[in-house]
Amino acid sequence: MNNVSGTVLYFTLSGFSTTVNYKAVLFSLTLLCYFLIVFVNLSLILTIIMDRNLHEPMYIFLCFLCINGLYGAAGFYPKFAFDLLSDVQVISYVGCLFQVYVLYSNVKVDYSILVAMAFDRYVAICRPLEYHSVMSVRNTTLLLSLCWIIPMSLDTTIVILASRLKLCGSRIDKLYCENWSIVKLACGSTTANDIFGLVVISFYICHFLLIALSYTQLVKAALNSKEGRRKFMQTCMPHLFCLFNVTTALLFDVMYSRYGSGSMTQDLKNFMAIQFIVFPPILNPVIYGLIxxxxxxxxxxxxxxxxxxxxxxxxxxxxxxxxxxxxxxx
Incomplete structure (x- = not known):
């Protein structure tokens, strides 16, 4: 029974409708992808922890970026792999809200850490004499704490607002639960959800503007000296690659969730829906590990x-x- 007294108990994930004919292949690829995410992120985490020479703010931020990659993957891949082998793809109401919380907070923490890393590079290249005082252990700990506390507080609010909605349906047109899909099922007003969603998007647009501002200063400083150019190429290029990786993936998901075209094939919709869970957690540690x-x-x-x-x-x-x-x- 899916609906009792107007309360939805389970959601149906209809995005799996096109996966029936190649479940075994997708299941194998899912396991491979999850193994790669765990392997590359864990390798980088252990490398940073074991080497005292890497106990610097930039590498500590990177370590937590990898930890966040493992956190986000754990919120998606086990359930996704189980659904691929199941005849019916459903998720409980509570499980759906929990998945929304994990996946949304994962993306926001990713972006927040990238902002902190941009600030770290700005201080290192533009204000090198002040680096150790500005990026002290206390300030680094404070930045890391904010990178986790603020996104998780925002997502707690998102989940609370979503849980207050009365729903008139239980069909989610995706491979996993996400907030906008739940809001679209609401019978009544969703004004509070929409306003808060725009506030959150604006907040993270400001994140992007802060990164752009810091990189404007970084490029100016790098052009003034050979040492600045060397530092920029060695430490800023991987950050830019990762930033582009996460931003592109996030924009795809936001555009698809809010303005997704009904003319798209379900396979294309599925790809756009999961690419932010697939590419950033694999490519980020690989990019940093290689560069x-x-x-x-x-x-x-x-x-x-x-x-x-x-x-x-x-x-x-x-x-x-x-x-x-x-x-x-x-």
Whole structure:
């Protein structure tokens, strides 16, 4: 039973209607994608934690960016993989609101951390003599706390507003739950939800403007010296790539959610709906791992140590077997 006394108990995720014929392939790709996300993010997290030389604000922000990638993936992939193998794709009302909270807060935390990283690069290149006082342990901790507390407070409000709506339907035209899909099912007024949604969008547009302003100053500073250009290319380019990656993915999702065309095929809708959960958590750590010299060198060193350890273990096993043979011959 889906509706009791006007209260929706379950939502149907109708985005799975086109996946019937290739469930096994999608399930395999989902597991592969989830494994890649866990592997690349966990590798970067452990690399930063294990190397004291990487205990600097920029790398600490990066570490939490990867932690957030794991957090967002955990809110989508297990449920998505389960739905691919199920005959009926439904999610409980409470589970739907929880998924909205996790996925929305994941994107907002991502963007907030990228803003903090832009500020860190601005101070490092434009005000290098003040860097250690401005980006102190206390200030770095405060920035990180705000990067998590503000988005999660906003999403708590979003979920509360959504939970107050009386719904006249239970069909969500997506592969997962999202706030705008729930709001569209409301019978009554959604003014409060719409206004708060515009406030949140405006708030994160201001984030983008702050990043643009900081990079205007960064480019000016980088052009003035060879050292500034070197720092910009080494530490700012990966940040720009990740920023473009997250912004593009987010714009696709916002445009699709609010202005999605009815003429689009369901497969295209599905791709636009999930690309912000697929690409940023994989590409962000890969981009930083390949471009940032300290991280790249540290990861290469750890791989070499691991291989060396395996060779030593193999050599030890070989020596032991040789001893056994000699003993048998005697």
């Amino acid at each position: 940032l010299t300290k991280i790249r060198n540290r990861m290469i060193y750890l791989i070499q140590i691991t291989r060396h350890g395996k060779r030593q273990a193999s050599g030890n096993r070989l020596s032991y077997s040789q001893i056994i043979i000699i003993q048998c011959d005697q």
